[in-house]
Amino acid sequence: MTLQDIQIPFSDDAERGVLSCMICRHDVALEAQLELKDEHFYHPANRLIFQTIKTMVAEERPTELPAMSVFFMDMGLMDKIGGPATLAELYAFVPTPAHYDYYRDILKQKLKLRKVIEACTEVLQSVQEVGHGDADVLVDAAGERFYEIAAQEQTCQGTFKEKLMEYTNVWEARALGQVETGIPTRWRSWNATFGGITPRMWLIAGYPSDGKSSLAQGLVEDTLVHGGDVLWFMYEMDDTETIDRLVSSRSQLESKKVFFPQHHPLQQGEARRVSKAVGEMMNFGLHLRCEPTWTVEQIVAETRAMKRRNANLKLVVVDYLQLVPTAKDFGAKRSDQVAYISRTLKRDVSAANGIAVVVLSQLNDDGKTLDSRAPGQDASNVLFIEQAGETRDPVTRKAVKKEGGLRVAKNRNGPRGHLLPIRLEGASFCFEEREMGVVRQ
Template sequence: MEDKENKRIPPQSIDAEKAVLGCMLINNEAVSVSMQYLTSDSFYDKSNSLIFKTMCTLYNNSKPIDSLSLIDELKKNKIIDSIGGPYYVTGLSQEAPTASNVEYYAKIVREKQILREIINTSVKMSSLAYEGHENASVVLDQAEQFLFALSEKASDKKFEEIQPMIHKVLDIWGKRKKGDITGVSSGFRDLDNQISGFQDSDFIVLAARPSMGKTALALNISRNIAVNSNKRVGFFSLEMSSQQLIERMLSSEAQISSHLVRTGKLPTSDWRKLSNAAGSLSEADMFIDDSGSLNIMELRAKARQMKSEKNIDIIIIDYLQLLHKGGRVESRQQEISYISRSLKSLAKELNIPIIALSQLSRAVESRSDHRPLMSDLRESGAIEQDADIVLFIFRKYLYSKQEEDKGLSELIVAKHRNGPTGTVKLTFFDEFAKFQDYEFVHDEFIDDLDINDAVFES
C-alpha cells in the first residue's frame, strides 16, 4: 500500500507553470503580478523553479527581462544546462499567447502548491503520530496552525494601499467623535466611552481577587453583547458547569435572588419573571463550552471551530489560571507566559477580541487600601505585557463594610494599549450577581438588605 502511494504524482500543472514564465517574458508587469502569488517553491518542476527565481532576481535588480537577458543570467549562474538549455527558455514565450492571463495561470500554480503542502503536512503529522514523542493535542495543534496558514495563503488577500486604510481610520475616528462605539460594546456606558468597546484582535484581561464578581461581570458582558448587540459570544467555562452559568444568567436577568432560584422556593410572580428572562436569553447567540480541564492547544482548536462554524464575534474565558500547557513545563510562570502569548496570538489569528478572566495574587490583601496593581497579576508578568487592555474589579465594601460603599464597584482600566486608563464606576447587586451602569440614586435602594423588593431597570 505504501509503495503504491509513493508512486503517485503530486498535484501539479507544468503547463500552467510554463504559461506563467512565458507571460513574464512577454511583459515585465506580469513579473510583479506573479510575485504576489508565487515564490520559487511554488513550482513543481525544478527547471521552472530556477527560471522563476532568476527572473525575480533580474526584476529586483531593475534589469530587463527577455529571452536573451534570462539566458545570459542563467549562464552566469552556471545553471543553463540544468534547466534544459537555451532552447527551453526560448520555447517559454510560445506557451502564453498573451500576458493578460498571468494572474489566472499563477492561481493554478499556487493551488497545486497548496495541495502538495497539505500532503506534506499529512506525512509530517503522520510521522509525529507514529513516533509518539508528542501528545496528541500537540500534533493536532501543529496541524491546525499549518492548515490555517495555508488557508491564508489560499485566499486572494493582497497588500492594501494606504489611501483606503487612511479613510478607514478616519471613519473610525469620526465614529468616536460622535460617541459611537467602534468595537464590540460591553453594554456598560462608561466603560464603552473609555475603551470604545472591545476591538478586534485585542486580548483583554479581566482580573480580581476571589468574590469580587469576575464571573458575574463576564456573564453580564456576554448577555449584553448577545442580547443588546445581537452578536455571537463564545464562552469557555473551566470552573463552572453550563447549568450553573445559565442559573446565574437567569437570576441576573430576572433580578431574583440566586439562592431562591437554586432552592426553587419562588412565588408565582418570580416564576413569571424567570419565564420572561428565559425567553429573552433563549434568543441570544451564546455558545458555552464547559470542558473542565482544557490545555491551551485544545482551547485554540475549539475556538477555531467556534469561529468557523458559528462565526463568533468575541470569546470569553473563565479563567486563565485553570488552563494548562499540555506536556512538560519547567515552571508555572513559564506555563502561564506561554498560555498568555497563545491567547494573544489566537485573538490576532481569529481577528476577534478575547477576554480572559484572571486571578490576582494575595499581595492585594497586604496593602492598606487593597486596590489592585499591575504587579498583582498572578504568576506571570507576561500577562501584563501581552494584554492590550487590563481591567481590575474592586469592591471596597468587601473590606470596609461601610454602608456608603455598599453596591459600589470600580472597574479600573489599568492598561489600555491604544487609549487612556482610568476608573469606571458600576453598581453591583450582590443578591443576583448583576452589574449595571452606576447611578447616583443607587444608595436609595441598596441600603435595604432585601433589595429584591426594589424595582430596577432591565
C-alpha cells in the same frame, strides 16, 4: 490507496504561466516575488528561473527577455533550465500578463495540497511511533500542524490607496452613527473608552471573588443581545451554575432565589420572570464548554472550526487563564507555560479569526497577573477590578475612601489609568454603572 500511492499535486502549466507573466511585465515580477516563495514551484527548472528573476528584481535589473537571457548566460544557468529556447517559450506561453492572478492562485492551492500530504505523512509516522500512547496529544499536534498550513497562505490584499478609500467610507459611517467600532455594552463609560467590545484580546484581572466571571458574563450577554455568537470556555463552573447566573441576570432576580428556590420561595410573578428569561435565551447563540480539560490547542481548534461553520462568532471567553492546560510540556516553568497560552490565545484565536477574546486572570499579592506578565503584554486592553473600601494615604497615613470600579491599566487606543464607574452588585452578580460617590441604597 496509501499516501505512497498519491501523485504529488503540481501544475507545470501554472508554474510556467506565472513565469511568463513575470518575464512579460516587470510590475508583475515585483508583485510575484512578494507573493510567492520558491516552494510554490515544484519543477526544479521552474524554481530556478523564479529564484533568478527574484535576484534580478532585488538587484534592480530589467527583467525583459533579452536582459534575462544575458543574465542566465553570465550566471552559467542556461543549460540548467533547458537552454535559450526555454526562456523564449516562456515569453510566449501566455497571451497576456493579465492572467497572472489565475496562475498564482493555482500555485498556492497546489502547494497547500503538497503540505497537506506532508502533514498526513508526519501524522501517520507519529501514530506508528506513539502506538498506545496519548492519542489526545497526537490529535492536538495534528490540528496545530494543519492550522499552520491554513495560516501560511493568508496574505493582506489591496493597495494602500484602496485601504485608505475603504477607511474613509468606514470612518464616515462611524461618524454618522451608522456602524459601531465594536459590540456596544450596557456601560456607557466602557463604550466611550474602548468603543464597545472590539475584536482584540482583552484581559480582565482581579483577586478571588472580585467578580471576574460576572463581568465576563455581562460582555457575553451584550454580545448575544446584539446578535453575535459566543464561545465560552468555563473551567470552574458547570453548565447548571453558569445558566443559573444568566437566568438571575436576565430575570433581575436575586441570585439566591434562582440558585436555591427550595430555600427562598419565589413571590408572585417571580416564577414567570424565570420562565421568560429562559424563553428569551432559547434563541441565544451561546456555546458553553464547561469542562476543565480543554487545552489551549483544543480551544484554538474549536474556535477555528466554529468560525468556519458560523461567521457570526464574535466573542470567545476563557475563564480563567491559570486553569487552562496545554499539550506542550514546560516542566516546572509555569511562567513559560502561561506565556505560551496567552500568546496562543492572542495569535491563533483572536487575531487569526478576527474576533474578541476575553481572558480572565487572577492577581497575585503584589497586584500583578499571576504566574506571568505576558498576558498583560499580549492583551490590547487590560482592566483590573477594584473593590470599594478604605486605604491609607502613603504620606499622611490618614484613612482615605477608595471608590470601586474597573481600573483601565492598558488601553491600546486611548487613555489609561482612570477608573470606570462599573461595580459588582452582589445580590444579582451583575456589574452596574453609576456615578462615583453615589451609594446604592
